[in-house]
Amino acid sequence: MDYLINIFVFILIFSIVVQSLNFILGSLGIVSMCHAIFFGIGAYTSALMSIHVGGNFFLGALAGFAIAFVVGCLLAAPSLRVQDEYLIVFTVGFQMVMFEFFLTARNITRGQGGIPDIPPVSLFGWSFDSSLSFLLFLLVVTIIIFALSRRLFFSPFGRALKAIREDESAARSLGKNSLVFKVIMFGLSGGIAAIGGSLLAHYVSYITPTNFSVEISISLLVMVILGGMGNFWGPLVGSAVLVGLPELLRFIPGSGGLIDATREILYGVILMLAMIYRPQGILPEHPMIIRKKLREEARPDKSEAGGGHWEEKGRQPRGNRKGSPIMEVRGISKSFGGLQAVDDVYLSLPEGEITGLIGPNGCGKTTLFNLICGHIPPDKGSIHLDEREYSKTPAYRLPGYGVVRSWQDVRIFQNMTVLENVMVAGPNQTGENPFLLFVMAGKVGREERENRRRAERYLELVGLSQMTDQLVKNLSAADQKLLAFARLLATECPVLLLDEPTAALDLESVERIKKLIKILVNQEKKTILLVEHNLDIVKDLVDKAYFMSDGKILAYETPEELMRDRKLTEVYFGTD
Amino acid sequence: MDPLLAQLLVGGIVTGSFYALAAVSWGVIYRTTHIFHFSHHLVFAIGGYTAALLTTEVGLPWFIGLFGAVVAAVIAGCLIEILLYRKLRKKDAKHVNVFLASLGLATAGVALILLIFSSNPRPLTGFPFTLMSLGPAFFTFIDLTIVVSSWVMILLLLWFLSRSVYGKAIVAVGSNEEMAENLGIDADRIFLLVFAIGSALFGAAAFLFTAKNVASPTMGILPFFIAFSAVFLGGINSLFGHALAGLLLGLAENLGMLFLPAEYKTMIAFAILFAVIVVKPTGILSRGRR
Numbered sequence: 001m002d003y004l005i006n007i008f009v010f011i012l013i014f015s016i017v018v019q020s021l022n023f024i025l026g027s028l029g030i031v032s033m034c035h036a037i038f039f040g041i042g043a044y045t046s047a048l049m050s051i052h053v054g055g056n057f058f059l060g061a062l063a064g065f066a067i068a069f070v071v072g073c074l075l076a077a078p079s080l081r082v083q084d085e086y087l088i089v090f091t092v093g094f095q096m097v098m099f100e101f102f103l104t105a106r107n108i109t110r111g112q113g114g115i116p117d118i119p120p121v122s123l124f125g126w127s128f129d130s131s132l133s134f135l136l137f138l139l140v141v142t143i144i145i146f147a148l149s150r151r152l153f154f155s156p157f158g159r160a161l162k163a164i165r166e167d168e169s170a171a172r173s174l175g176k177n178s179l180v181f182k183v184i185m186f187g188l189s190g191g192i193a194a195i196g197g198s199l200l201a202h203y204v205s206y207i208t209p210t211n212f213s214v215e216i217s218i219s220l221l222v223m224v225i226l227g228g229m230g231n232f233w234g235p236l237v238g239s240a241v242l243v244g245l246p247e248l249l250r251f252i253p254g255s256g257g258l259i260d261a262t263r264e265i266l267y268g269v270i271l272m273l274a275m276i277y278r279p280q281g282i283l284p285e286h287p288m289i290i291r292k293k294l295r296e297e298a299r300p301d302k303s304e305a306g307g308g309h310w311e312e313k314g315r316q317p318r319g320n321r322k323g324s325p326i327m328e329v330r331g332i333s334k335s336f337g338g339l340q341a342v343d344d345v346y347l348s349l350p351e352g353e354i355t356g357l358i359g360p361n362g363c364g365k366t367t368l369f370n371l372i373c374g375h376i377p378p379d380k381g382s383i384h385l386d387e388r389e390y391s392k393t394p395a396y397r398l399p400g401y402g403v404v405r406s407w408q409d410v411r412i413f414q415n416m417t418v419l420e421n422v423m424v425a426g427p428n429q430t431g432e433n434p435f436l437l438f439v440m441a442g443k444v445g446r447e448e449r450e451n452r453r454r455a456e457r458y459l460e461l462v463g464l465s466q467m468t469d470q471l472v473k474n475l476s477a478a479d480q481k482l483l484a485f486a487r488l489l490a491t492e493c494p495v496l497l498l499d500e501p502t503a504a505l506d507l508e509s510v511e512r513i514k515k516l517i518k519i520l521v522n523q524e525k526k527t528i529l530l531v532e533h534n535l536d537i538v539k540d541l542v543d544k545a546y547f548m549s550d551g552k553i554l555a556y557e558t559p560e561e562l563m564r565d566r567k568l569t570e571v572y573f574g575t576d
Numbered sequence: 577m578d579p580l581l582a583q584l585l586v587g588g589i590v591t592g593s594f595y596a597l598a599a600v601s602w603g604v605i606y607r608t609t610h611i612f613h614f615s616h617h618l619v620f621a622i623g624g625y626t627a628a629l630l631t632t633e634v635g636l637p638w639f640i641g642l643f644g645a646v647v648a649a650v651i652a653g654c655l656i657e658i659l660l661y662r663k664l665r666k667k668d669a670k671h672v673n674v675f676l677a678s679l680g681l682a683t684a685g686v687a688l689i690l691l692i693f694s695s696n697p698r699p700l701t702g703f704p705f706t707l708m709s710l711g712p713a714f715f716t717f718i719d720l721t722i723v724v725s726s727w728v729m730i731l732l733l734l735w736f737l738s739r740s741v742y743g744k745a746i747v748a749v750g751s752n753e754e755m756a757e758n759l760g761i762d763a764d765r766i767f768l769l770v771f772a773i774g775s776a777l778f779g780a781a782a783f784l785f786t787a788k789n790v791a792s793p794t795m796g797i798l799p800f801f802i803a804f805s806a807v808f809l810g811g812i813n814s815l816f817g818h819a820l821a822g823l824l825l826g827l828a829e830n831l832g833m834l835f836l837p838a839e840y841k842t843m844i845a846f847a848i849l850f851a852v853i854v855v856k857p858t859g860i861l862s863r864g865r866r
Contacts, residue, residue, distance in 0.1 A: 031675060085808075086853065089804060211711075269680065
């Protein structure tokens with residue numbers, strides 16, 4: 001009986017640690033090679049506290065959580081600033097260094113021999129010293145941690161993490177400061193793993209460095225993957241299988257070393273086979289939705305796209321300012337090496353109108369667009385929105401100024417549902433702060449309902465209201481573009497920068513998009529900058545267009561005027 | 577010069593040269609394929625064991641051991657590319673997933689070596705062990721071989737990449753795979769080539785390591801950790817930077833013993849890596865961002 005209880009205890013403890021890693025590997029898609037160390041930090045902190053300070057479980061667990069949180073943030077911040085791969089390097093290094101520290105810092109961790117005689121959990125004078133009573137205590141703690149994790153997992157915060165995983169640049173363009181999200185999550189994850197460590201220390205009453213070796217870190221990864229990366233219940237399944245299965249190995253005769261090696265081989269083979277044949281694990285992230293294939297008859301009538309159900313008025317423009325400039329680019333320049341890509345450009349967007357930006361290939365359109373989007377800093381000059389300067393601002397701040405861009409290659413979040421794609425773009429979501437998420441639950445809930453209502457409205461506007469629960473990767477190319485528009489609208493930004501919104505679409509879809517853009521301006525009172533190759537589209541949509549060549553603006557006219565100008569058409573079409 | 581300092585300096589150059597070779601062997605693979613090839617340390621162990629078994633168990637001369645180590649490493653590296661990475665590429669696996677598969681292979685492979693050969697260290701016999709001196713510092717013939725051969729191999733690789741057609745193709749694939757393929761370069765073949773080159777260099781390094789120390793299942797983990805740290809430290813795109821960073825880590829590890837006990841070796845490497853990435857995220861020998 002005690003043997004079975006023992007297995008259950010380990011499954012529950014591991015499921016907590018594996019859940020913490022699932023937030024990193026599943027929600028963020030980043031590898032941590034040092035979660036056994038966070039586990040160890042919790043265990044050692046609890047053990048030392050209960051011996052030196054006295055054994056209140058919550059005090060030790062809280063201290064472990066705090067230390068692991070800080071360490072996690074410090075580890076993640078510099079590495080994730082560069083590239084996700086750097087975190088692998090840092091966490092492998094951290095795992096090795098800290099393991100060495102556990103082994104050698106004899107006056108703190110007591111070295112190889114470890115710390116014996118850790119008292120059992122005691123609470124209000126009640127001691128959980130039998131395995132059964134500990135199991136009950138652990139069950140309660142696990143349920144609490146899973147409930148809190150579930151809140152985090154399915155919150156606006158968790159949604160933003162997945163968006164960052166799917167496409168970091170796109171998430172940043174929607175106003176998510178991806179680095180802060182990743183660093184905070186890594187810290188929190190370390191903290192949760194540390195709580196698992198505290199539980200372990202009090203249960204086994206004797207910890208040694210080998211409990212927190214790199215092999216443990218790897219086995220945690222295997223548990224996340226086997227259970228299913230990004231599925232909330234995956235960690236429970238993963239740890240149940242992989243804590244339970246090696247127990248069976250015990251019944252095979254042989255030495256302990258043989259069992260260890262066999263287990264390592266088992267883990268390694270599971271990892272390899274899972275990556276080749278079933279990367280989604282036992283419980284896939286979207287188990288039902290994936291199988292619900294998109295069927296034509298379930299589709300709404302295509303002609304309804306951007307249709308007339310849209311009764312509600314959009315926001316009112318401030319005063320009667322239509323036509324006065326809302327955004328101004330003043331004397332902006334950028335050179336790459338010797339090439340002057342953008343040369344002293346002035347440009348302004350009249351409010352509530354569509355302004356075009358056209359020019360031949362290599363004229364500097366894309367560079368200018370990237371400058372306006374904040375993707376590259378200008379050498380000189382400035383950009384103003386309603387007289388607020390925003391040049392040299394990181395891309396994620398732009399929506400805060402009221403500017404949002406679209407991407408020529410769409411860049412919607414593939415492994416998320418249509419509704420999630422739109423909801424993630426909502427501005428100022430309190431629930432994106434993992435602390436306020438728990439403290440101001442009421443406000444978060446209200447905002448979330450309002451956010452959902454808005455998202456459904458925008459989906460109706462673009463004609464996708466029948467598909468809210470579909471996974472985006474099941475959508476057609478045209479529908480994906482329409483979804484990208486809904487996502488732009490959800491940011492509530494008055495200025496939209498559109499990068500060739502009709503590229504690579506069939507004629508019918510082009511008409512749908514054109515109709516939608518007109519609605520955005522006339523009904524939603526948006527101001528639009530349209531970078532476009534296709535002169536027909538420019539002619540149909542644009543009020544006035546800037547003509548750019550060799551980094552300079554040559555003309556600012558209505559499209560008809562521009563096309564009548566022989567000199568410009570020669571530049572555009574390259575006729576001799 | 578203070579004899580201790582001289583000794584540590586010589587030790588640092590020897591270790592540093594070995595690390596430089598290790599770093600370049602992984603760097604040439606990483607910067608071309610962008611695969612975080614974790615199984616590289618398994619390749620190292622396979623090379624080391626081949627060298628030790630051929631010389632000690634079979635009784636062949638050391639140069640056969642060297643040849644065997646290089647060949648075994650190349651075969652292992654190429655098989656991993658063909659049977660694992662290529663398969664994953666065909667399935668459009670994410671970078672993270674390729675890394676995880678590689679991690680799995682390395683874990684299973686090392687455990688398999690442990691299961692077959694036990695954890696007993698395997699020495700390499702027959703390589704001359706003459707003691708030599710330079711002023712107050714002593715070193716062995718193996719140390720001298722490590723320094724000379726490492727830098728010769730590194731320079732040969734740099735020369736090959738900048739001068740030969742294949743070298744240029746490797747650089748082209750590394751900077752833009754799709755564009756290179758449009759120009760008629762077969763990326764799969766180039767990938768295989770860099771896996772062969774990187775594994776050959778690491779196999780040679782494994783021979784040198786085994787000649788100086790012994791072969792054991794986890795022998796590759798520390799050199800591999802230093803290797804990829806040096807690659808990120810030196811700046812991903814500069815092979816010369818990788819070599820320089822490897823040398824730097826070797827020197828720091830040895831000179832660090834002036835102040836710290838020997839157990840803190842890995843800590844020194846990690847501290848340097850951490851400090852440099854905080855100050856200059858793209859590495860010591862990189863121009864601009866990314």
